[in-house]
Amino acid sequence: MTPRRILRGQLVDFPVEGQIRHEEKGALALGKDGRILWRGAYSKMKREWRELPTDDYGDQLIIPGFIDAHIHFPQYRLLAAPGKDLLDWLNRFTFPEEGRYASKAHAVKAADIFLDTIIAHGTTCALAFSSVHEVAAEALFAAAHARSMAFITGKTLMDRNAPEPVRDEAEAGGIASERLIGKWHGQGRLQYAITPRFAITSTPEQLAVAGALLKAHPDCLLQTHLSESHAEIETVKRLFPKAKDYTDVYDKFGLLGPKSFFAHGIHLNARELARLGETASKVVHCPTSNTFLGSGLFHLSRTRQAGVGAGLATDVGGGTSYSMLATMGEAYKVAMLNGIKLTAAHEFHMSTQGNAELLGLKDVGTLDVGKCADITVLDAQATPVLARRQALSTTLEDVLFSLMILGDDRAIRATYINGKRLHHRKSK
Numbered sequence: 024m025t026p027r028r029i030l031r032g033q034l035v036d037f038p039v040e041g042q043i044r045h046e047e048k049g050a051l052a053l054g055k056d057g058r059i060l061w062r063g064a065y066s067k068m069k070r071e072w073r074e075l076p077t078d079d080y081g082d083q084l085i086i087p088g089f090i091d092a093h094i095h096f097p098q099y100r101l102l103a104a105p106g107k108d109l110l111d112w113l114n115r116f117t118f119p120e121e122g123r124y125a126s127k128a129h130a131v132k133a134a135d136i137f138l139d140t141i142i143a144h145g146t147t148c149a150l151a152f153s154s155v156h157e158v159a160a161e162a163l164f165a166a167a168h169a170r171s172m173a174f175i176t177g178k179t180l181m182d183r184n185a186p187e188p189v190r191d192e193a194e195a196g197g198i199a200s201e202r203l204i205g206k207w208h209g210q211g212r213l214q215y216a217i218t219p220r221f222a223i224t225s226t227p228e229q230l231a232v233a234g235a236l237l238k239a240h241p242d243c244l245l246q247t248h249l250s251e252s253h254a255e256i257e258t259v260k261r262l263f264p265k266a267k268d269y270t271d272v273y274d275k276f277g278l279l280g281p282k283s284f285f286a287h288g289i290h291l292n293a294r295e296l297a298r299l300g301e302t303a304s305k306v307v308h309c310p311t312s313n314t315f316l317g318s319g320l321f322h323l324s325r326t327r328q329a330g331v332g333a334g335l336a337t338d339v340g341g342g343t344s345y346s347m348l349a350t351m352g353e354a355y356k357v358a359m360l361n362g363i364k365l366t367a368a369h370e371f372h373m374s375t376q377g378n379a380e381l382l383g384l385k386d387v388g389t390l391d392v393g394k395c396a397d398i399t400v401l402d403a404q405a406t407p408v409l410a411r412r413q414a415l416s417t418t419l420e421d422v423l424f425s426l427m428i429l430g431d432d433r434a435i436r437a438t439y440i441n442g443k444r445l446h447h448r449k450s451k
């Protein structure tokens with residue numbers, strides 16, 4: 024097969040946790056099917072391929088596209104809303120903003136802006152919350168499909184403790200979810216995630232509906248929030264007095280399992296961690312959100328030691344940046360405050376192959392032959408501060424480390440999805 028396009032640059036990926044795989048003068052051949060057809064040293068590439076259309080990135084870094092394991096579509100404008108804490112932030116800013124997504128016209132326009140924004144930040148794939156409105160999930164699925172993205176989302180289920188414009192009803196929410204699963208799950212690269220917002224905004228009847236949906240569709244994912252703030256945990260205790268703890272609420276309704284993703288998980292007790300590990304449930308660390316909302320310091324090592332898989336995510340708009348680079352930088356700082364030093368190799372793995380494995384996405388995560396060509400190109404000299412810092416970098420780990428501490432969308436030179444370049448920043 025003749026490739027559609029050749030990419031030249033430094034190939035950098037993270038197939039094994041804590042390790043960097045590197046081809047300094049590398050090339051990738053992208054096939055007509057959107058997959059990686061060949062990888063290696065440019066000097067070893069077939070000579071006749073040198074005449075093919077080529078994007079030459081010189082010494083810039085060609086890496087697998089970032090995967091954001093938790094982000095909110097209807098919060099795309101909501102970054103930097105100064106709530107007192109999670110519940111105040113939800114009530115004062117978030118629910119009113121999400122209410123606008125009842126309008127199809129608003130949702131359709133927002134979906135394009137949202138996806139183009141994450142792509143400009145180097146993110147090629149995400150597990151995302153939509154709003155409670157079926158039209159908004161429809162708009163987001165359609166926009167992701169048009170971009171050939173590996174994208175997972177679902178209509179949020181929330182039938183109490185929220186204003187009327189963002190509430191559904193247990194049965195109707197289940198029927199709308201079924202409709203969306205039938206239409207979108209498995210369509211192209213799309214998947215459906217059953218999406219109860221969290222225990223506070225769902226009645227027991229609605230959590231039972233979510234459990235029944237997961238049972239009926241075991242190939243779908245499930246996403247929700249868990250143990251983010253102390254006030255949230257106290258409220259859950261009041262609403263579900265018979266539950267052993269917060270995790271037990273979800274457990275009772277059959278929501279734990281290998282395809283279940285719990286955002287935050289900051290204040291879990293030993294029993295909860297053990298139960299999440301036992302059921303192969305996953306936790307997603309959202310560091311910029313946790314520091315911004317003052318929710319607490321996530322314990323990555325404690326979570327891992329309990330046998331619980333942990334991913335990394337922006338949680339925009341509780342999170343303060345769309346950039347997975349900035350998110351890695353914040354995760355580094357949170358870990359430092361817990362007395363643990365993470366390496367760039369470790370965090371870039373989390374943002375790529377780690378999140379891919381966690382989400383069960385076999386077609387993405389590395390630059391291996393056969394993977395979909397979801398690719399991000401990083402310019403380690405994108406800003407004057409970064410460029411001056413590189414004068415001191417002696418290793419690739421050093422370059423990647425400075426990118427995750429100092430980088431943002433300015434460092435994203437290009438983004439490819441399924442072999443097509445959807446974002447390109449002109450060189451300086």
Ligand code: GUN
Pocket residue numbers: 095109113117220221248251312338341342
């Ligand atoms: N818990 C319930 N809903 C939300 C949300 O939208 N963002 C965050 N960070 N936590 C939540």
Ligand code: ZN
Pocket residue numbers: 093094095248286338341
């Ligand atoms: Zn969230």
